[in-house]
Amino acid sequence: MNRRIRLHRVALRYGATPILDGVDLDVASGEFVVVVGASGSGKTSLLRLAAGFVAADAGDVRLDDAPITGPGAERAVVFQDDALFPWLDVRDNVAFPLRLRGDARDARRAAADAQLSAVGLDGYGSRRLWQLSGGQRQRVGLARALIVKPAFVLMDEPFAALDALTRAQMQVALLQVWSQHRQGVLFITHDIDEALLLATKLVVLAGKPSRVSETIELDYARRVLAGTPVRDVRADPAFQQLRERVLDRLFDAAASPGAAP
């Protein structure tokens, strides 16, 4: 089924400070939408709007045609600092959404183990969180999000705290997991290379207050999934040019605050 999260002319402010103004953003099933923006540009705020944690001050946020008024099972969230529960083992963390739903214990544990295999953590169910690396913890967070078979996955800089090597591995692993079910993904990052590599649709957030300064359709993710090595993708001159273009967008906005493009 084709579903869609749509933000239309959305504004958000904290107190008197406007953070987002006139933001338009669409995430449809099968799309991997990456929002790139400088630190403090309101990326997390944007995700929280789509997740239903906060309400917009103006404009509207809709799921298909209904206004989003709160969180929902069809929109799973992966948090920047994993936000897992240390009193539960890995398996019970992944099964947590099923527990809320009231699934039987055996069923949810089996489902959690299957989901753990799907994210490359086969056999880690009985581990405790502090026995995992940062990358493994993010995989647990991803498994917890995917276990409810959501239509959308909302991810807030999930790899920002990882070392470069682990991050590169996680990016490819994420694309592979996504290619299985083709959920709609809203992925937030401040890392331009990561954004270019993962996005089927790249959204550049810039200005003060922030708005969408550019939207670019990309196919590097598909190339990676088709088997092109990430190194070759990055070496593509078009990739480098896009990188410069996005960087310019972000710098322009930083250099002339208030001057909306």
Add this chain to the structure above:
Amino acid sequence: MSGSAKPRLTLAISAATVALVVLGWWAVTGVGGIDPLFLPSPAAVVAKFFEAATEGYADATLWQHLGASLGRVFAALAVAVALGVPAGLAIGTSPIGRGILDPLVETLRPIPPLAYLPLVVIWLGIGETSKVVVIAIAMFAPIVIATASGVAHVAANRLDAARAFGARGWQVLLLVRLPSALPDILTGVRIALGAGWTTLVAAELVAATRGLGFMIQSAAQFLVTDVVIMGIVVIALIAFLFEAGVRALERWLTPWRGKL
């Protein structure tokens, strides 16, 4: 906070200090000139310990006195946890709960047990109940305050995660806030055990026939100083064991403490 990994040097210095105090005590009582009624020798106290343990003192062995005291303290702990944790939850998560309970707890907290003891006796009589209640009152505030602070300061992203996956109000409370607060609650239990144990002697002032506090008081009336000191040492040792016990409980129930 000094964690469980106390540096060896500190430990050695502590052991030496205790040894020195005992040595000094032994020296001053050994020279003579000090009336044993005023300060008996360490040997006399140790002898009294074995005597009380086997033959007993004041119609009961040391173990029976200890058992009576421990029974009261743990009964009081059960009451204080059963009432204090829900009260802390109410204070930490609801403005109404906070409005009602906060002034009550804050009023109760600074009152010394000897001050409310007579009132408890008037209301509940001189039986076992009033002893347990006096100790429980002393334990209540630390548990309430620790629980309230723990459930109120849960990391925002944990609550967001719970809500994102569809947790309702009571599920957030039981499945996220309460376990998040468990380290704080155990800290509250540790402080409460200390406070309750301290209150023991006061609680056993009234019509007790068994208990460490009772044993000390009855010995004091007959100026049996070695039993008084022996009782004090036993109380101190038990307090030390409580501390170690709760720390073991913390390692078992909240193994993530300090790791995540």
